[in-house]
Amino acid sequence: MKFLLPLAALFAIAANCIAATTIQIDAKFADVAPGTEIPAKPELLAKAKGINILSAPRVITNPGEAATIEVTQNLAAPDSSEVPLGVSLSIKPTLTEKGGIAFSGRATDRFKHGQRDGETLTVLSCVAREIYFKGTAVSGTTVLLKGGPSTSSAAKKDGVPQTQSRELVILLTFKKITPEPEKKTQKKPEPKKKPSTSSGSSTKSAKKKKPSSN
Secondary structure (H helix, E strand, C coil): CCCHHHHHHHHHHHHHHHHHCEEEEEEEEEEECCCCCCCCCHHHCCCCCCEEEEECCEEEECCCCCEEEEEEEEEECCCCCEEEEEEEEEEEEEECCCCCEEEEEEEEEEEEEEEEECCCCEEEEEEEEEEEEEEEECCCCEEEEEEEEEEECCCEECCEECCEEEEEEEEEEEEEECCCCCCCCCCCCCCCCCCCCCCCCCCCCCCCCCCCCC
């Protein structure tokens, strides 16, 4: 029984440390032309040719809790409903025993494929593509997710639909954030106050003369 208390205290300290640690995820969604060389560093993505960065959101979550990132825009459908177009990402990071970050999740890319408007019939076609992933990373490193090329005929030139090829690229940068423990500041002892001395001329008390005996 004497060894249970120290072990319980250690487990409590470890649990508090894990609970205090959060995981920051920096995401970058980009449209890339097929055959474009993708830089390994996210900060170089904007400087590369043929790459259009759609969004660069950031989310902070606790280990073991799923986080969702949505970069979407509603499109009116022929039946008066709204279709969310864009990218949504659901990811769940956890901490490993060696201090790394394990993650798993799913990314959904939904985009407009084409629309045909007629006198008696209007048709809107959308394509949704899902990417499932799982892996591990070291804090501060970036993971590249590629969904493969797809086609979209939303653009028109001289009234004729033009087929465009695009590739969705997702870069995820993981960072483990551990708050520093608060440092206890020791108060300096206050200096002892010296007794105050009265300034000015001192008055001597007059001595009483003893009566002389005759």
